[in-house]
Amino acid sequence: MAEAMTTTAAPPKPVQEKAPEHRSPARLAWRRFRRDRTGVFAGIVVALFFVAGLGAPLIAKLYGKDPYTTYGQNQSGLLDDFGYPTGRFGGMSSQFWLGVEPELGRDVFTQLLYGIRTSLLIALAIVLLITMAGTLIGLVAGYFGGWVDYALSRVIDVVLCFPSTLFFVAFIPIVTTRFVAPNQQTPTWLIATLLILVLSAFGWPTTARLLRGQTLSLRDREFVQAARVMGVHPMRVLLRELLPNLWTPILISASLNVPAYVTTEAALSYLGAGMIEPTPDWGRMIHRGAEVYNADFTYMLFPGLAMLIFVLAFNLLGDSVRDALDPKSNR
Amino acid sequence: MLRFLTRRLLGAALILLVISAATFLLFFAVTPDPALLSCGKQCTPETLAAIQHNLGVDSPVPVQYWHFLVGVFAGRDFGAGQHCPAPCLGYSFVNQQPVLQTLLDRLPATLSVAFGAGALVLTMGVGLGLIAALRRGKPLDKASMGLALIGASFQIYFFGIIARYVLVDQLGWLPRPDYTPLTSDPLQWAGGMILPWVTLAVVNAATYARFTRSTMLENLSEEYVRAVRAKGLSARAVYLKHAFRGAMTPVLTMFGIDMGMFLGGALITETTFNIPGIGRLAVDSVAAQDLPMMMGTVLVASTAMVFASIAVDACYALIDPRVRTS
Numbered sequence: 001m002a003e004a005m006t007t008t009a010a011p012p013k014p015v016q017e018k019a020p021e022h023r024s025p026a027r028l029a030w031r032r033f034r035r036d037r038t039g040v041f042a043g044i045v046v047a048l049f050f051v052a053g054l055g056a057p058l059i060a061k062l063y064g065k066d067p068y069t070t071y072g073q074n075q076s077g078l079l080d081d082f083g084y085p086t087g088r089f090g091g092m093s094s095q096f097w098l099g100v101e102p103e104l105g106r107d108v109f110t111q112l113l114y115g116i117r118t119s120l121l122i123a124l125a126i127v128l129l130i131t132m133a134g135t136l137i138g139l140v141a142g143y144f145g146g147w148v149d150y151a152l153s154r155v156i157d158v159v160l161c162f163p164s165t166l167f168f169v170a171f172i173p174i175v176t177t178r179f180v181a182p183n184q185q186t187p188t189w190l191i192a193t194l195l196i197l198v199l200s201a202f203g204w205p206t207t208a209r210l211l212r213g214q215t216l217s218l219r220d221r222e223f224v225q226a227a228r229v230m231g232v233h234p235m236r237v238l239l240r241e242l243l244p245n246l247w248t249p250i251l252i253s254a255s256l257n258v259p260a261y262v263t264t265e266a267a268l269s270y271l272g273a274g275m276i277e278p279t280p281d282w283g284r285m286i287h288r289g290a291e292v293y294n295a296d297f298t299y300m301l302f303p304g305l306a307m308l309i310f311v312l313a314f315n316l317l318g319d320s321v322r323d324a325l326d327p328k329s330n331r
Numbered sequence: 332m333l334r335f336l337t338r339r340l341l342g343a344a345l346i347l348l349v350i351s352a353a354t355f356l357l358f359f360a361v362t363p364d365p366a367l368l369s370c371g372k373q374c375t376p377e378t379l380a381a382i383q384h385n386l387g388v389d390s391p392v393p394v395q396y397w398h399f400l401v402g403v404f405a406g407r408d409f410g411a412g413q414h415c416p417a418p419c420l421g422y423s424f425v426n427q428q429p430v431l432q433t434l435l436d437r438l439p440a441t442l443s444v445a446f447g448a449g450a451l452v453l454t455m456g457v458g459l460g461l462i463a464a465l466r467r468g469k470p471l472d473k474a475s476m477g478l479a480l481i482g483a484s485f486q487i488y489f490f491g492i493i494a495r496y497v498l499v500d501q502l503g504w505l506p507r508p509d510y511t512p513l514t515s516d517p518l519q520w521a522g523g524m525i526l527p528w529v530t531l532a533v534v535n536a537a538t539y540a541r542f543t544r545s546t547m548l549e550n551l552s553e554e555y556v557r558a559v560r561a562k563g564l565s566a567r568a569v570y571l572k573h574a575f576r577g578a579m580t581p582v583l584t585m586f587g588i589d590m591g592m593f594l595g596g597a598l599i600t601e602t603t604f605n606i607p608g609i610g611r612l613a614v615d616s617v618a619a620q621d622l623p624m625m626m627g628t629v630l631v632a633s634t635a636m637v638f639a640s641i642a643v644d645a646c647y648a649l650i651d652p653r654v655r656t657s
Contacts, residue, residue, distance in 0.1 A: 158349050161640075163595050163632030166610075167354075170617040170625055174358065263486055267599055270488050271614060290492050290603065297496060304489035312484035 032324040039320025045313035053116035060110045067110040067280045084296050101288070102296045112306055114280035119307075122195055123261040129200040131254045134207025135246070139238050141208065142215025153212070156205040164202040165264075169273040171198060188279045195265060195274060203261070207253050214249050218242055248325045255321055259314040266307060282307050332648070339644065343637040350633045351626070352396060358622055359392045385409060386424060399626070420630070421623035425616075430627040434609065438631075440510045441608035444600060445593035447524055448531035453586060455532050456539025457579075463540065464547035465570065475540065483537035491530040491603045499526070508604040527604045531597060535589060539582060546578040553577070580650055584643050591639030595632025 033039055052059065060066055084102050099108045141152040172194055180186045218224060219242075227237050268274035269283025270290075277284070282303040289300025383389040386409075390398070401407055402419035409415065409422065420430035459479060463472040498505045509523040550556060551574050559573050596610030605611070609631050616624035 158346055161346050161633055161636050162350055162353075163592075163629055163636065165598050166595070166613050166629060166632055169598065169614060170629075171357070173617065174620070259484075266486065267488070271598060271602060272618070286486075286488055290488060293492050293496055294500060300489075300492060304486070304493070307486060308484055308489065311486075312481060315480060315484055 029324040033320055036320045036323065038316055039324070042313045042316035042320065045309065046317050049116055049310050049313070050120065052113055053120050056110075056113045056117055059113060063110065065107040065110050067106060067114045068278055069106065084292070085298075099298050099302075102292050102299055108285075108299065108302055111280040111285060112282070112302060115282045115285065115303065115306075116310075118192075118275055118279060118281045119262045119265055119283075122192055122265050123258055125196045126199050126203060126261045126265075127254050127257045129196065130203040130207055130257065131250060133200070134204040134253075135211050135243075135250055137204065138208040138211025138213075139215050139242060139246075142212040143219055143234070143238055143242065145219075149212070152208070156209055159202060159205045160209075162202060165267070165271075167202065168198060168268055169271050172268070172273045186276055188275070191275060191279075195268070199261065199264065203257070207250075207257075210249060210253055211246060214246055215242060218245055251325060252318070252322050255314075255318040259311040259318075262314075263307065263311060332645075335648075336641075336645070339641045343641060346637055347630070347633060351399075351630060354626060354629050355396045355399065356392060358625070359388075359395065386422075420627045423616075423621050423624045425619045425621045425624070430623050433612065433624065434627050434631055437607060437609050437612050439512060440606050441594065441596050441601070441610065443510065443513065443520065443524055444527050444531070444597055444606060444608060445590065447528040448535075448593060448597070448600075449586070449590050451528050451532035452535045452539060452589065456536035457543045457582060459536065459540035460543025461547060461570075461575070463544040464551070467548065472544075476544065479537035479540040481537075482533050483541070485534050487530055487534050487599045488603050490533060491526065491600065494530060495526060495604075508606070510606045510608075527597075527600050527606060530603075531593070531600055539585065542585060543578060543582055546581050547574060550574040550577040576650065580647060583646055583650070587639045587643030587646075588636075591636040592632075594635035594639065596628065 085100050100106065101108060101111070137152055137156075141149045172191075175194060175198075176186050176191060179190055224237060224241050227241050232241075265274055266281070266283030266286065269281050270287045272287065274283055275281035285303040286300060286307075289296075289303065293300045380389065388395060398407060399421065402415060402421065404417070406417045406419050407415055415421070415429065418431060420434070422429055423433065456479075459475045463475045463479075466472045495508065499507055505525055506519075506522040508526040511519040511523055513520045551570075553574075555577075556569060556574050559569055564573075596608050596613055598610040598614060600606070601608045601610035602614055609628055613625065613628035613632070615621075616628065
């Protein structure tokens with residue numbers, strides 16, 4: 001068995017050595033991507049969001065404020081008697097660039113900045129988990145077929161039929177009450193972990209179904225059959241023969257999933273089942289903004305716009321990445 | 332067709348059984364005793380036991396689920412002596428109303444949102460996609476695809492509130508979003524529904540537009556389209572009768588899934604516009620830890636989902652003769 005392994009370990013990308021100008025598929029894709037101006041611009045915007053999220057503490061330090069201090073309550077004159085910002089446009093000023101939060105009087109700019117971290121961290125963790133689980137399950141179901149495929153496909157069907165949003169909204173608050181004593185504050189990490197686990201638990205089937213289909217179409221190709229005939233261990237066929245040929249669909253589905261989970265996380269917070277005070281979170285800001293929009297429209301506008309720009313840029317980037325990786329598709 | 336339907340209905344029943352069991356077990360496993368909530372401050376073990384008996388939560392969880400199932404098919408009696416006839420989903424823990432009746436009361440609002448929004452999504456999305464496909468590469472194509480991308484990036488709660496603020500509160504062009512039963516005043520019903528419909532349509536139609544465009548382009552480059560073109564059919568007939576028909580099948584799948592979701596209660600839309608439908612009921616019953624009510628809403632939502640997918644497959648067979656139902 002071990003001997004067979006060593007003889008069949010030919011990596012399935014001989015293109016690299018043959019092409020005289022050293023054009024690997026990745027390099028070709030990169031070249032196609034660079035020519036796509038919209039894609040590059042969207043990529044820069046997305047990168048800015050990542051940098052802003054990573055550098056939030058530094059930016060906040062330079063800016064001189066943090067997202068937790070209730071400036072409006074400490075400093076008189078920022079909020080009126082009803083708790084709304086006194087200045088125009090939600091109290092925007094040279095001191096508070098994007099205004100102050102109604103009632104609590106926290107700084108909107110730093111809250112948005114730190115909100116990026118919450119959203120991206122949770123969304124990226126979920127995408128990582130569901131991509132790994134979905135790929136593995138899809139590969140196994142597609143490659144082995146038979147009863148394994150049947151069982152896994154039925155599980156996928158059932159999970160996809162779950163009313164998932166409803167389930168998240170219902171499940172997350174109840175589980176939190178289980179872990180936290182009533183008189184204690186819920187720790188942020190607990191909610192974050194819970195969000196990641198529960199959303200991943202319902203998120204993998206879409207990726208798995210996609211990968212199963214792709215695996216099915218690859219399974220009967222010559223190189224896979226050759227490996228199988230030579231007695232290569234199934235695990236090795238999956239990881240060394242099939243997986244390298246599936247990177248494109250995996251990357252594409254992951255790139256579509258990031259904005260999808262940023263918005264799902266925000267939607268849960270909007271419905272009151274996501275992040276809790278005082279962790280800065282876009283969805284929770286919009287939730288609060290929706291309560292006061294008639295008196296202070298600006299407070300709801302900024303988190304909404306931030307999310308709109310992020311999702312739009314990420315979708316554009318995803319489109320370009322897809323075009324670059326898979327030039328045959330015409331979307 | 333009949334065999335196909337029976338097989339799918341059996342499958343649907345099985346899926347619903349699994350989903351209801353999972354929901355039931357999960358929630359009973361993690362929620363605190365519901366009897367404690369209604370027992371109040373001076374709670375003695377005796378009153379607690381009595382309340383538990385009345386609510387039907389005094390047996391182990393699997394047994395409770397069995398009672399629940401029996402109730403659905405044969406009706407059941409509760410400890411306090413109420414009899415709950417055949418499709419019995421129990422009584423609310425919070426206001427002791429029968430769950431089924433509450434669900435039925437809330438259903439018209441959800442149906443209004445779902446069907447109106449569904450029709451609008453389909454016309455807007457498919458229309459935009461068709462225009463883009465027919466004017467491929469032209470400014471109209473780019474404009475409609477750009478519009479679709481922006482629409483798809485909006486969130487219901489953001490777009491809905493902006494639209495409400497601008498169109499209702501500031502300009503006064505639209506009436507306040509509100510639910511009036513269709514039977515009592517059709518005009519007021521439609522007026523109050525415009526904003527939820529438009530919001531759901533704008534956010535969802537974008538996906539349809541992009542999808543319709545790509546499947547339409549795919550179909551236009553197929554052999555059969557070339558054949559009918561060569562036969563001398565007018566461009567109109569080629570596009571609308573032949574290519575469009577082929578392009579509609581995948582769009583229909585998506586529409587089925589979305590309709591299933593709308594019919595199960597559009598949680599965010601109903602919350603944003605304060606529409607008393609299934610979605611609002613679900614969010615409220617979750618907040619109140621009203622388990623029977625929540626089970627009811629979960630069941631409605633998953634039933635809608637399962638049946639939408641059966642309907643889609645049945646429609647497939649009707650539209651596309653290549654698909655066989657056996």
